[in-house]
Amino acid sequence: MNIKERLSAIEALVKSGIDAPGTARVLDMIGATGFPREILCEMKLYSEYLPKVEELGFTTEQRYLHFLWETLDKTPTAMAVNFAIPFRRIIAKRLFKRCGKNFIAEEGVRFNFGQNIELGDNVFFNRGCFLDSKGGIVMGNSVALAEGVEIYTHSHSQSNHVQRSYAPVFIKDFACVYSQSTLLPGVTLGEQAIVAAKSLVSKDVPPNMMVAGVPAKVMRERQNEGKTGAQLNHFWLHHAAFQDEQ
Numbered sequence: 001m002n003i004k005e006r007l008s009a010i011e012a013l014v015k016s017g018i019d020a021p022g023t024a025r026v027l028d029m030i031g032a033t034g035f036p037r038e039i040l041c042e043m044k045l046y047s048e049y050l051p052k053v054e055e056l057g058f059t060t061e062q063r064y065l066h067f068l069w070e071t072l073d074k075t076p077t078a079m080a081v082n083f084a085i086p087f088r089r090i091i092a093k094r095l096f097k098r099c100g101k102n103f104i105a106e107e108g109v110r111f112n113f114g115q116n117i118e119l120g121d122n123v124f125f126n127r128g129c130f131l132d133s134k135g136g137i138v139m140g141n142s143v144a145l146a147e148g149v150e151i152y153t154h155s156h157s158q159s160n161h162v163q164r165s166y167a168p169v170f171i172k173d174f175a176c177v178y179s180q181s182t183l184l185p186g187v188t189l190g191e192q193a194i195v196a197a198k199s200l201v202s203k204d205v206p207p208n209m210m211v212a213g214v215p216a217k218v219m220r221e222r223q224n225e226g227k228t229g230a231q232l233n234h235f236w237l238h239h240a241a242f243q244d245e246q
Contacts, residue, residue, distance in 0.1 A: 101245040124236040135166035140173035142234035
């Protein structure tokens with residue numbers, strides 16, 4: 001079975017509402033054949049022990065989809081990018097609250113509640129991103145997260161650790177967050193905003209502005225040279241690979 005055939009078979013299983021036997025079949029197709037099948041019906045994921053699970057819920061199908069997303073990265077198959085990116089897209093379209101066309105995720109992207117993530121079209125996650133989506137994460141079209149970006153949507157009381165607060169993060173169209181930056185709960189990045197590498201964003205970023213630093217501050221306007229929206233050519237890989245859906 002070649003790559004195209006495997007992806008087609010996996011997509012059919014996922015679209016039908018994946019169960020334990022379907023998960024076992026997908027494991028075989030991604031080269032994770034050694035996983036004990038009897039554990040599938042009993043296992044729980046880390047996210048299922050988080051307080052927010054009582055509100056968001058966690059279905060059996062969502063459990064298996066989360067499991068398959070992370071399992072892929074633990075196999076050599078993840079190195080086959082022309083398999084791994086479409087595979088993650090298949091999972092995201094079923095697991096996320098919303099996932100637009102042309103979604104690209106590199107290896108090592110983790111999240112705790114995929115069902116609380118909303119993505120527009122042409123969104124890109126580079127390697128090693130972490131999305132704490134308990135409070136909700138909403139991204140517009142053509143948004144990019146570079147390597148190691150972290151987004152947090154919850155916090156703890158300093159006087160009582162079990163007292164938590166939640167606030168969603170919004171990232172508007174054509175915004176970019178560069179390597180190893182962190183977004184804190186409740187932040188909104190305006191359209192075409194840029195967060196420079198290794199910044200800590202604790203306040204809203206106005207549209208078309210670049211912020212940098214710890215904490216991040218507005219440095220200047222984005223240097224668009226008169227371009228806006230689609231004219232900015234937010235293509236993430238060479239020759240716009242994996243962005244061919246219209």
